[in-house]
Amino acid sequence: MIRVVKPTSPPNILAGRGKQLRRLNSQRFTLDPDFQSGVRRFEFDRDVYSHPEVKQALMSAQHGKCCFCEARLNHIAYGDVEHFRPKKGWRQSSGDSLERPGYYWLAYEWDNLFLSCQLCNQRHKRNLFPLRDPINRVKTHRDDELLEDEGPMFIHPSNHDPEAFIGFRGEYPIDLGSGRGAATIQGLGLARPPLNTHRRERLRTVNDCIRVIEIAHASGDAALLELARESSERLADFTRSSKEYAAMSRCALKVRFPRLVFPLMPDAIFDLVSHGA
Numbered sequence: 001m002i003r004v005v006k007p008t009s010p011p012n013i014l015a016g017r018g019k020q021l022r023r024l025n026s027q028r029f030t031l032d033p034d035f036q037s038g039v040r041r042f043e044f045d046r047d048v049y050s051h052p053e054v055k056q057a058l059m060s061a062q063h064g065k066c067c068f069c070e071a072r073l074n075h076i077a078y079g080d081v082e083h084f085r086p087k088k089g090w091r092q093s094s095g096d097s098l099e100r101p102g103y104y105w106l107a108y109e110w111d112n113l114f115l116s117c118q119l120c121n122q123r124h125k126r127n128l129f130p131l132r133d134p135i136n137r138v139k140t141h142r143d144d145e146l147l148e149d150e151g152p153m154f155i156h157p158s159n160h161d162p163e164a165f166i167g168f169r170g171e172y173p174i175d176l177g178s179g180r181g182a183a184t185i186q187g188l189g190l191a192r193p194p195l196n197t198h199r200r201e202r203l204r205t206v207n208d209c210i211r212v213i214e215i216a217h218a219s220g221d222a223a224l225l226e227l228a229r230e231s232s233e234r235l236a237d238f239t240r241s242s243k244e245y246a247a248m249s250r251c252a253l254k255v256r257f258p259r260l261v262f263p264l265m266p267d268a269i270f271d272l273v274s275h276g277a
Contacts, residue, residue, distance in 0.1 A: 001068055001155065001162035001190065002247050006061045010110035011053040018048050018108030025104050026141045036140075038100030041088070044107045050081040058115040063242040067114040067157040068125075068188045069195055070245050082116035083107065084156060085147075086127045092134050094187075098127055105141035114157055124189035129154065132179075153183035166190075168251040171199035199245050202238065206252050209235050213273050232270035239264050 009015070025042055034040035058081070064073055073079040085103035092099075106112040116125070131137055132151040138144070155162045165181035167174050173190050175181035185191055209231035216228035238249040239262055254260055257272050 001070060001157065001166055001184070002241055003161050003163070004062050004067055004114065004157040006110065006158055007057065011051070011057050013048055013051040013053050014108050014110055014113075017045075021045060021048060022105055022108050022141075025107070029101070029104065029141065035101065038089070042101060042104045042107075044087055044104075049083075049108050049113060054081065054113065055115065058113065062115055065242075065244060066117040066120055068116055068120040068184075069190055070247065071117050071195070071198070072244055073115060073117060079115045079117050080121040082114045082121045082125070084112050084114060084154070085152075086129055089127050090129045090137075091127050092130050094128055101139075102127070103138075105144065111158065119192070120188050120190075125154075125187060128187050130183060130187065153180050154187060155180055155184045163247055163250065166247070168199075168248045171196050171203050171248060173248075199248050202245050202249060203252055206235060206238060206249055210253075210256060210269070213270055217273050228273075229267065229270055232268065233266040235269050236264040236266045 010018070021044075028042070029035045032040060035042065059073070062073075065071065066073060066079060067082065083103070083106065085106050087102050087104060087107040089098040089100040089102040091097070103112070130153040132153055136146075136150050138146050138150050155165050162184075165176055165178055166185065167176045167181075173181075173185045175185065189195075212224075212231040213228040216224035235249075235253065237243065239246055239253065243249070250262055253264075253269070257269065259272065260268060
């Protein structure tokens with residue numbers, strides 16, 4: 001999981017029709033006690049929050065990857081438009097009943113929308129949204145300014161740097177000490193076996209490239225040194241935000257070469273090994 005840098009300005013459909021629908025739902029909540037209690041359910045216009053303009057903007061910002069697991073999204077089916085704070089209802093833990101209403105006023109908010117693969121969104125996260133202290137749950141648009149202090153356990157893909165919370169031991173994601181990494185890994189299924197398998201394959205290639213560079217420098221052979229430069233370029237490429245599992249590749253290289261600074265120059269690993277790093 002890496003940080004998603006989205007354009008500051010929302011797509012036009014959200015700034016226009018989305019803003020109108022937010023205002024309408026806020027009015028409904030204010031005027032009708034049945035909406036406040038969850039007896040009546042809000043209706044949300046998928047054609048707005050999942051508009052092609054929104055999806056394309058998210059695809060570009062996320063480099064065509066799931067915002068959570070970094071798997072490549074299918075270009076035929078872009079994946080799900082994920083509401084970070086669930087719009088219909090929420091659960092503090094997976095065994096809890098669904099509480100309504102959800103974060104109805106954020107259904108069309110640019111900051112709350114991402115693209116997710118169906119496994120992360122539909123099988124794992126769904127309506128799950130745990131807080132460190134449930135008493136801080138914001139339940140109405142009137143308290144929107146309190147969202148900043150709500151204390152979600154899941155890592156927001158844009159507002160925080162996921163790599164500060166989640167590291168890797170080999171191909172396996174691990175918590176880096178805050179507890180939020182563990183909650184995100186468990187709640188979104190980021191350690192599920194198929195993901196581990198794909199990351200393991202990438203990690204094997206990363207380690208093979210490192211060995212080529214080390215062997216080439218030890219031998220001094222010109223042909224091997226040329227291969228080593230190519231391997232260094234491949235390693236730099238693996239760490240780019242556009243690549244699948246970039247966070248794991250960065251972590252693996254940072255463990256081996258602590259002095260690395262990202263983004264990597266193509267010759268970065270080659271030069272570090274040549275200087276005995």
